[in-house]
Amino acid sequence: MSKNHTLYQHGTLALLVPGLLDGTITMKELLEHGDTGIGTGEGLDGELIILDGVPYQVDSDGKVNVVSDDFTLPFANSHFAEYRNLTDVTELSQKELDDKILGMTSANTFFSIRMHGTFTNIKTRAVKKSHKPYATLGKTAENQSIFLKESVEGTLLSYYSPAIFDGAAVGGFHHHFMSDAHDFGGHVLGFGGATGKIELQQFDTLEQHLPVYNKDYMNYDFSDWDILSEIHDAEN
Amino acid sequence: MSKNHTLYQHGTLALLVPGLLDGTITMKELLEHGDTGIGTGEGLDGELIILDGVPYQVDSDGKVNVVSDDFTLPFANSHFAEYRNLTDVTELSQKELDDKILGMTSANTFFSIRMHGTFTNIKTRAVKKSHKPYATLGKTAENQSIFLKESVEGTLLSYYSPAIFDGAAVGGFHHHFMSDAHDFGGHVLGFGGATGKIELQQFDTLEQHLPVYNKDYMNYDFSDWDILSEIHDAEN
Numbered sequence: 001m002s003k004n005h006t007l008y009q010h011g012t013l014a015l016l017v018p019g020l021l022d023g024t025i026t027m028k029e030l031l032e033h034g035d036t037g038i039g040t041g042e043g044l045d046g047e048l049i050i051l052d053g054v055p056y057q058v059d060s061d062g063k064v065n066v067v068s069d070d071f072t073l074p075f076a077n078s079h080f081a082e083y084r085n086l087t088d089v090t091e092l093s094q095k096e097l098d099d100k101i102l103g104m105t106s107a108n109t110f111f112s113i114r115m116h117g118t119f120t121n122i123k124t125r126a127v128k129k130s131h132k133p134y135a136t137l138g139k140t141a142e143n144q145s146i147f148l149k150e151s152v153e154g155t156l157l158s159y160y161s162p163a164i165f166d167g168a169a170v171g172g173f174h175h176h177f178m179s180d181a182h183d184f185g186g187h188v189l190g191f192g193g194a195t196g197k198i199e200l201q202q203f204d205t206l207e208q209h210l211p212v213y214n215k216d217y218m219n220y221d222f223s224d225w226d227i228l229s230e231i232h233d234a235e236n
Numbered sequence: 237m238s239k240n241h242t243l244y245q246h247g248t249l250a251l252l253v254p255g256l257l258d259g260t261i262t263m264k265e266l267l268e269h270g271d272t273g274i275g276t277g278e279g280l281d282g283e284l285i286i287l288d289g290v291p292y293q294v295d296s297d298g299k300v301n302v303v304s305d306d307f308t309l310p311f312a313n314s315h316f317a318e319y320r321n322l323t324d325v326t327e328l329s330q331k332e333l334d335d336k337i338l339g340m341t342s343a344n345t346f347f348s349i350r351m352h353g354t355f356t357n358i359k360t361r362a363v364k365k366s367h368k369p370y371a372t373l374g375k376t377a378e379n380q381s382i383f384l385k386e387s388v389e390g391t392l393l394s395y396y397s398p399a400i401f402d403g404a405a406v407g408g409f410h411h412h413f414m415s416d417a418h419d420f421g422g423h424v425l426g427f428g429g430a431t432g433k434i435e436l437q438q439f440d441t442l443e444q445h446l447p448v449y450n451k452d453y454m455n456y457d458f459s460d461w462d463i464l465s466e467i468h469d470a471e472n
Contacts, residue, residue, distance in 0.1 A: 012400060014400045106448075106454040106455065107458075108251075108446070108453060108454055108456060108458065109446045109448050109454065110446075162458075163458060163459070164248060164250045164403045164404050164458070164463060165404055167400045168400050168401055168404070202448065204445060204446055204448040205443060205444060205445050205446070206442075206443075206444040206446075207441060207442075207443055207444075208441065208442040208443075208444060209440060209441050210344070210345045210346075210440055210441070210442075212342075212345050212438065212440040217344060218342040218344055218345065219342065220344060222343075222344065222398075222399060222400070223399070227400060
């Protein structure tokens, strides 16, 4: 297993659904599996993006913080960046960008997209940290802030997961954003126009790590949940 | 990642559904990820079970063959055995055994079961190898032999995958069997009574490897298939 062909994932999207929001991996551990990544903090504490080994958090006030090694996360991805240039694009909407990328690569394996450029009418969100006892993902995510920018320079960092992994991962694209000025970012809800250079890194391996030392997770009975439809409600 | 806490999987159950049955990993490569495992050969060429580093194939004639390093597989699991004793059981049906095990461990992570003992009224199957152009999983699996034994000593080797990974893996239990005399085995369809010692090995990591060098796989459009219902028809 080449480490540059491996996407690391801690936790699953599914475990967030009933509100298993304990932080079960530290940022230090996550960074051992990559210098690039995304995630959310314990209790859905903001939106994380790791660029060049630096873990930024966009909190629900819209503030950008560099988090410490002992910051914990219930769900996260990381990998070691080794992108190749894919193409340059001008003024593509999020849907156009997703379609363009899928037209140039396979939808049947995991990959990451990194795009530096100018983004117009970009909308992001960050959830407000909640505390134990946690509510469900749907309830917790109601407490979110939405941020808008007419035009901003920055980096879009995205992971794509094949449809069959939906629920374990986020099936399809999962986009996070950080501005060059480190004053705007979060989980991307949409954008009007993206102009810049798209880079692609394809993986052949998903290293799926589960929080087996967390009793709440291990003892939870997921069978009462329609996990996939809950996820699709909360992530869009 | 401790290698004893990792379950390696090559390919997905989903890719078998439309008939992407090329062998995309060699037995030599699979054995680098474990001394214990299960799988099927190219074109659904029988049922494989790896015990103590020896890869046995039950073919559709019911013959047991030790396969060579260059034998290839479209879908397989392996791991390095480090089981602990779980419990002893007497005369449990397959359903009773599955329920007993799930009552003693978590359903939310991957694990393997190895059970040596006596099995009564055990029914197994092995599919006959097909050749390119491959038919679908459903069509190909129609060409299977079913084997029955009133009583046999042997080893049940099973993997359990959490429900959210159904489709990528076999959600729930996936049992293969090999007799001590190496004259009976295959994919287990059921048994009347199992008596013996159950061993458990729990994993914290799934290392999911995909056949990214196989063009048929990478170019395939899965979106027309209801993958999960096709799988449940074929695996039961």
